[in-house]
Amino acid sequence: MSSLCKSRLQEERKQWRKDHPFGFFAKPSKSPDGSLNLMYWTAGIPGKASTIWENAVYPITITFPEDYPSKPPKIKFPAGFYHPNVYPSGTICLSILNEEEDWRPAITLKQIVLGIQELLNNPNPDSPAQEPAWRAFGKDRPTYEKKVKEQALKYSK
Amino acid sequence: MDLRSVIDLVEALYAPNDPSSIVLIQKQLQDVQRSENGWLIADSLLEQESINCQFFGALTYTVNLYLHRESLAKNQDNISYETVTQKLLFHFNSICKNPNYSSKQLVVLKKLMSNLAIIYINTYQQWEDPVSTFRMTLYNNSEAPIGNEFYDYLTLLFTTLLLEEIHRKLTIDLTDSTEFHKSIHSHLYPRISLLIQSFQNTTNETIIIQWLSLLAALVQYVTQAEIQSTIRYGSLGELFSPLFNFATGRSIEISNKTIEVITLILDTNPSIFPAEINAELEQLIFAGWGGKYLDHILQDKDLNEDAINKYAMMINSFIEPQLLKLLHQLGSNTNDASRKLDSLVELSTVLCKEFIFFWNQFADIYLDEEDILKQKPAWSETQSKVQTILSKLAEVYWRDSHISEDLDFDDDDEIQDFVSYRRDIGDFYETIYPILKMPLLEHLVSNIVSNLSNANNNSLQTIADIESSLFLIQTLACNFNEDNATSEIYSLLKSILDSGLFETVIQSNNKLLVKTSIQFLTSLDFFYSSQLGEPYLESTLRFLLSTPNEHQIIASKAISSICNDCRISLAPVLPTFKILIDQIVVDPEVKPIIRERIIYSYSSIVQGIRSPSDQANLIHSLLNGIISKAIEVQSQPEFVDYLQSLLSSIEEIGKAMRLPSDVNDWYTPEERDAVYAYWIEDPLHIKKQITEVVKQFMILNPLTSDNYMMNEVCTGILKAGLTEAIPGPFVFDTYSIIDLLNAKILQCFSKNSLNVVPLQYSLLESLIKSSSIGSNLLTTTLQQSCVEYLAIIQQDPDLALCFLNILVVILEKKPGILIKGYLLHNILPFVLESLGSKEKFVLRSGCKFWIKLVTLRKGDKEDSVIIRDMIEHTELGPSLIFKLVASFLMASRSDLENFMELFKVILVKYPLNFKKWFNLAFETINNNQLLKKQIPTNDTVRLGQQLMLTRGSRKVNDLLKKFWLQVNELIEYS
Known part of the structure; x- marks a missing residue:
């Protein structure tokens, strides 16, 4: 890990501990020997209240590349996650996570997770990543909502 | 619009009103603000007595300062920054010196100050010291000494807002700000420094609070200036000297504000504090005032919550x-x-x-x-x-x-x-x-064990002790695994389960303890998989199954995880489990997710049984229960969700019956042969039983056969065993699946009920992927269930996408099926057309199809010869390039990426023909006037040559993107 990457990730961890949005969690994983692996985090995104995503915390994994923060982290929900902007592998399609779009090194972990929370209930129909959820969101809203609610039960708090 | 109407609208804007009216009023007022009378309206509103009108007048100034920023800078339109400044100062004076001035009008004054700050930012080269101008105006241009506390307060407030506005502007606008910083340092800072020093001994609390805000704003600005320019402010020590007097010798409000400012300075730029200030601060915290102050504010924790927080934050920021x-x-x-x-x-x-x-x-x-x-x-x-x-x-x-x-x-917030x-x-x-290390865990475990052995272990205190210890062990246990957990850890965990945890939890009836216990057990997967943990599996499972309804969702998750991981050891609990299964199958009130997880769990254990006949008996019995209930409610619309859950439960059995690892790791050769022989014979006709159920609900039952989710579950059942290495209860004969698939597709097209066809096509795709379907059967099925309906498929993007996905998988797995027969010829118009689709997924799959066909990685030599011959010696080559180029040029910006790879592979595979076909494509595009404008031949020829030189490298993307922008007369955003 480059020193820039390490110091930035340590700062991200510090800032997260100091102040993180309500209901979210994020922490680096532990290596098998018990040491901290700053390059790979697990986190939870709570669904916003009064939306079909509420009452659940959706797990994500965050993988930071060696050249972070020049390059964005790769963020994934579990494979098969039901959302129009999530690829079948679970990778999230969001402009602030794309190096060639809106990623900037100044974007913080807090901004990223808040962006993902916002995306949950406000999918971007112009960036479809999986066909079933995208199609249902556009053409069969009752089925879409039923499936999202079923998924919320799966990840209920 | 006359002034009276404007005033009425402004008053209506700030009065309680419904949102749609507000939007309408806002629109009307915005038009007034932006009209050529904007400045006049602003003046007139500021002259009104109503605070709403005055504020809107000040706001109208802000709007016009932005709207006319260019003409103001050039002194056009008979109005300049100077005249606007004079007017703003005039209004400011009129309001703050009016005998009827009310503190509610401060909001208007602040808006006027903010406008002055905007003007300063735009005219700093001419207007070097706005603070003096402001102060002189208040004191009627006389060099009066400090005399009026209200004016002094306003001066400090204006200076603070000015610095904050500058900071905001320089944070957003990243153009070179060196000259601006220089001007501030030379002309504005000396005035601000004097101002700060001149109020260091004030006793007026309002002025002290504002003085502190000014100091914070100054530190923020100075830090920014030192980052953005070479200007250095050196030590600001003398400005900070009264800070600690303010912190210690005044009211809590002043102490609180001082602490807030000290924290902000420490967080923004700790090095700005000179050593003596740091030493003084340390002294205050550790050896003097700090303790007393804390004692004081802790006397009323609720009232002083904010002060306590701020004090702690200051210490954090200082020591960290x-x-x-x-x-x-x-x-x-x-x-x-x-x-x-x-x-x-x-x-x-x-x-x-x-x-x-x-x-x-x-x-x-x-x-x-x-x-x-x-x-x-x-x-x-x-x-x-x-x-x-x-x-x-x-x-x-x-x-x-x-x-x-x-x-x-x-109280949800309190809980959260x-x-x-x-x-x-x-x-x-x-x-x-x-x-x-271990002492930490030992301490927690011993707390639980001693509390559990306490005769009075149902007291609230004991429950709370156990609960919090379990919670903390659970957070530690999440990091344990078979590799890093030591024998001491196993022993400690064992000692908890030996101490009657489950009994106490059940007796306590404490919601939180039950929930935490479930989470604790969920974190012990490594323990249960061990020899030491195995004896506890049964009691754990019994406990989880007995948890109250409100915890069943998380309990079912724990159950399914434990059963999945420890299936072999759990066979003894099957009889108990079955009693519960029988209940949840017949009870429509059970939540679907719980029913499905429990059935999955039970089936996982069944899968772990080595004898296939024992397995089959249990599965058969389970299926009988589910199916008979499903048949019972099949014609009752109110039970559709329950029926769907019953069918989903069958799908869960299928998932649980999959081999958890490689067949040769899971079974001995003898066991494998026995399993193979048993399921080929299938003496209980379980497979038949399942496919009949699928047929019933996917095709025959009118209540369910058009229901998308029901169809999804049915196809899920058919897919459940497709990837299995040896036969099992869900590994169906391919012909049976294809029969169902063909029948369903025929039904859908006959009834024009196309919404569920994608599910069948997806099933076919899975069959091809898993290599379970032979070439002849696939060819017939494709012809019968896809090509036959091509005209309809072409019109429906969902069907088009699914069919394209099937074709892509065929090219990946068995391209010969498509290439050697007649199929490819039949579908060529369709796949060519897909390149022009405006549906993102169709376009993506269409491009993928052509990339696979051109590269043909899985094909044999004969396939390659056929395709090369088709592309080079029939109309396919020129048609493909024409369709590709035309579609690319007419595509939306976000779809361009899809085409790039296809251009590249054609350039690599057919370099000799590419240029010819490329030029021909443009000739056709121009002749048929497919684009708004003709594209000059020189441009297209040059692009063709440039593309040839890339040899399919990444440069293709840049060239094509540039050309697309040129043809569509657009510019690159970034």
């Missing part, structure tokens, strides 16, 4: 940057560091929540620095001291992780707050575990 130094000093002779840390531990016993961040940082830095500290002679003293500190804190935070008696379970803080405590325990 010194942590590394403190750690290095710990073991040396000086005990100053030790004393400081001891006082902070003491402080943390009172301000637990506020200091958790600090101690997490402390532990992290220690771990990060451990290797270096080990090299020091005083390492053992350092280590021992750190361990002592963290052990004390572990106790403090263990106590604080207890559920409080007065926690209101109905507690959960969030507890997570921070869990995080702290995880961080300190590598430092304290």
Whole structure:
């Protein structure tokens, strides 16, 4: 890990501990020997209240590349996650996570997770990543909502 | 619009009104603001007595300052920044000197000040010292000494807003600001510095508060200026000197504000404090005023919550940057560091929540620095001291992780707050575990064991002790696994389960304890998979199955995880499990997710049974129960969701019956042969039973056959065993699946009920992927269920996408099926057309199809010869390039990426023909006027040549993107 990457990730961890949005969690994983692996985090995104995503915390994994923060982290929900902007592998399609779009090194972990929370209930129909959820969101809203609610039960708090 | 109407609209805007009216009023007023009378309207509104009108007048100035920024800068339109400044100062004077001035009008004054700040930012080269101008205006241009406290307050307020506005502007606008910073440093800063010093001895509390805000704004600006320019402000020490007098000698409000400003300065730019200020601050915190102040504010914790938080934040911000130094000093002779840390531990016993961040940082830095500290002679003293500190804190935070008696379970915010803080405590325990190691875990476990053995173990205190210890062990256990868990850890966990945990939890009837116990058990997967943990599986499962309904969702998750991981050891619980299964199958009130997880869990254990006939008997019995219930409710629309859950339960059985690992690892050769022989014969006709159920609900039952989700479950059942290496109850004969698939597709097209066809096509795709379908059967099926309906498929993007996906998988797996027969010829118009689709997924799959066909990685030599011949010697080559180029040029920006790879592979595979076909494509595009404008031949020829030179490299993307922008007369955003 480059020193820039390490110091930035340590700062991200510090800032997260100091102040993180309500209901979210994020922490680096532990290596098998018990040491901290700053390059790979697990986190939870709570669904916003009064939306079909509420009452659940959706797990994500965050993988930071060696050249972070020049390059964005790769963020994934579990494979098969039901959302129009999530690829079948679970990778999230969001402009602030794309190096060639809106990623900037100044974007913080807090901004990223808040962006993902916002995306949950406000999918971007112009960036479809999986066909079933995208199609249902556009053409069969009752089925879409039923499936999202079923998924919320799966990840209920 | 006349003035009276404008005034009425403004009043209506700020009166309670429905949102749609507000939007309408806003629109009308915006038009007025932006009209050519904007400035006049602003003046007239500011002359009204109504505060709403005055504020809107000041706001109208802001709008016009932005709207006319270019003409103002050029002194056009008979109005300049200078005249606007004079008018704003005039209005300011009129309002603040009006005998009827009310403090409610401060909002108007602030808006006017903000407008002045905007003007200063745009005219700093001419207007160098707005603070003096402002102050002179207030004092009627006389060089009056400080005399009017209200004017002094307004001057400080204006200066603060000015600095904040400058800071905001320079944060957003990243153009070179060197000259601006220079001007501020030379002309504005001396005035501000004087102003700050001249109020250092004031006793007026309103002025002190504003003075503090000004100091904070100045530090923010100075820090920014030193980053953005070469300007250096040097020591600002003299400006800070009264800070501590304000902190210590005044009301809580002043102390609080001072502490807030000190914290902001420490967080923004700690080095701006000179050493003597730091020393003074340290003295105050550790040896003087701090303790007394804290005692004072702690007298009423609720009332002073904000003050307590701010005080703790100040200490955090002051000490945290010194942590590394403190750690290095710990073991040396000086005990100053030790004393400081001891006082902070003491402080943390009172301000637990506020200091958790600090101690997490402390532990992290220690771990990060451990290797270096080990090299020091005083390492053992350092280590021992750190361990002592963290052990004390572990106790403090263990106590604080207890559920409080007065926690209101109905207050969601309060609960969330507690959960969030507890997570921070869990995080702290995880961080300190590598430092304290086993004693930390032992302490928690011994607490649980002793509390469980306590005769009075149902008291609230005991329950709270057990609950918080379980919670913390659970956070630690999440990091344990078979590789890193030691035998001591296994023994400790065993001792908890030996102490009657389950009985106490059930008897307690305490919601939180039940929930935490479930979470605790979920974290023990490594334990249950071990020899030591195996004997506890049965009791654990019984406990989980007995948890109250409100916890069944998380309990079912734990059950399915444990059953999945420990299936072989759990066979003895099957009879008990079956009783529960029978209940949840017949009870429509059970939540679908619980029913499905429990059935999955039961089936996982069944899968672990080695004898296939025993397996089959249990599955048969389970299926009978589910199917008979499904048949019973099949014509009752009110039970559709229940029916769907029953069918989903069958799908869950299918998933659970999959081999959890490689067949040769799972079975001995003898077992494998026995399983193989049994399921080929299938004496109980289980497969038939399942396919009949699918047929019933997917095709025959009118209530369910058009239901998308029901169809999804049915196809899920058929897919469940497709990837299995040996036969099993869900590994169906391919012909049976194809029969169902063909029948269903025929039904859908006959009834024009196309919404579920994609599910069938997806099933076919899975069959091809899993290589379970032979070439002849696939060819017939494709012809019968796809090509036959091509005209309809072409019109429906969902069907088109699914069919394209099938074709792509064929090209990946068995391209010969498509290429050697007649199929490809039949579908060529369709796949060519897909390149022009405006549906993103269709276009994506269409491009993928052509990439696979052109590259043909899986094809044999004959396939390659056929395709090359088709592309080079029939109309296919030119048609493909024409369609590709035309579609690319007409595509939307976000779709361009899809085409790039196809261009590249054609360039690589057919370099000799590419240029010819490329030019031909443009000729056709121009001749048929497919684009708004003709594309000059020179441009297209040049592009063709440039593309040839790339040889399919990444440069193709840039060339094509540039050309697309040119043809569509657009520009690149970035």
